[in-house]
Amino acid sequence: MEKSRRSFLIKGVTGAMLMATPNIVKAGVMDMAKPKVAKAVNPFHLGMAGFTFVAFDLETTLKTLQRLDIHYLCIKDFHLPYDCTDAQIEELHAKCASYGVKGYAVGPINMKTKDEIDHAFEYAKRVGVKTIVGVPTYELLSYVDKKVKEYDFHYAIHLHGPDLPVFPDAKDVWEHTKDLDPRIGMCLDIGHDLRSGRDPVADLKKYHTRVFDMHIKDVTDSTKAGHAIELGRGKIDFPALVQMMREVNYTGMCSLEYEKDRNDPFLGIAESIGYFKAVSDMVY
Numbered sequence: 177m178e179k180s181r182r183s184f185l186i187k188g189v190t191g192a193m194l195m196a197t198p199n200i201v202k203a204g205v206m207d208m209a210k211p212k213v214a215k216a217v218n219p220f221h222l223g224m225a226g227f228t229f230v231a232f233d234l235e236t237t238l239k240t241l242q243r244l245d246i247h248y249l250c251i252k253d254f255h256l257p258y259d260c261t262d263a264q265i266e267e268l269h270a271k272c273a274s275y276g277v278k279g280y281a282v283g284p285i286n287m288k289t290k291d292e293i294d295h296a297f298e299y300a301k302r303v304g305v306k307t308i309v310g311v312p313t314y315e316l317l318s319y320v321d322k323k324v325k326e327y328d329f330h331y332a333i334h335l336h337g338p339d340l341p342v343f344p345d346a347k348d349v350w351e352h353t354k355d356l357d358p359r360i361g362m363c364l365d366i367g368h369d370l371r372s373g374r375d376p377v378a379d380l381k382k383y384h385t386r387v388f389d390m391h392i393k394d395v396t397d398s399t400k401a402g403h404a405i406e407l408g409r410g411k412i413d414f415p416a417l418v419q420m421m422r423e424v425n426y427t428g429m430c431s432l433e434y435e436k437d438r439n440d441p442f443l444g445i446a447e448s449i450g451y452f453k454a455v456s457d458m459v460y
Contacts (some may be wrong), residue, residue, distance in 0.1 A: 283309030
């Protein structure tokens with residue numbers, strides 16, 4: 177893991193030096209040809225988890241995504257309530273489209289009863305998405321299995337690390353879903369997975385057939401004490417993660433879920449997106 181971090185830093189410093197070196201061809205001293213670095217080809221897509229903007233309205237969310245060149249959003253209920261009307265759904269899609277953004281999933285949605293599961297699946301159907309990021313109980317998984325077959329949706333269980341008693345990490349989700357419908361899997365929250373003492377890169381390799389969404393974040397420690405921080409400043413090995421996503425041909429979403437500075441997150445969001453895009457473009 178440290179080797180890949182050092183490799184990325186060396187490439188970044190070298191690139192920065194090349195960019196900063198003045199081209200003084202006109203002075204006749206030396207001929208500096210501009211380096212041409214091909215971007216890596218990645219099978220995954222970069223998006224945004226709606227919870228990142230829990231303190232802001234939809235307009236602010238979409239304006240931010242447009243400036244960041246992000247085109248996918250996981251819709252949260254504070255942007256589109258569960259009891260929304262058809263007119264509200266139409267308005268949301270029109271507004272998203274005006275900023276070049278598409279709602280690709282809904283959630284995370286907590287589900288503790290069969291009625292809440294019914295409501296969530298019908299909500300997703302009305303919104304027009306095929307993926308639900310959910311937080312069910314263990315006892316309700318058989319009912320989730322039934323609903324997935326009925327609706328032909330992907331159901332991605334959001335793991336929450338050591339903060340909740342259910343589904344703390346990728347291994348736990350795998351163990352509880354491996355014998356269920358293959359459309360039931362996980363939203364691999366890499367920060368919470370690490371806080372549970374797991375290695376999210378290794379878990380992606382092991383369980384990628386059941387990874388339908390990813391929440392991208394960085395954390396300060398691989399224990400419950402770890403907290404959110406800008407991407408690249410914490411313990412997640414992002415170069416290794418990107419390489420693993422390519423290795424397993426992960427074609428789903430990598431959505432930033434930025435939980436630091438909740439009332440003023442914009443600089444941290446921009447730094448995190450810039451870092452992840454740089455890693456994705458430059459790491460081979």
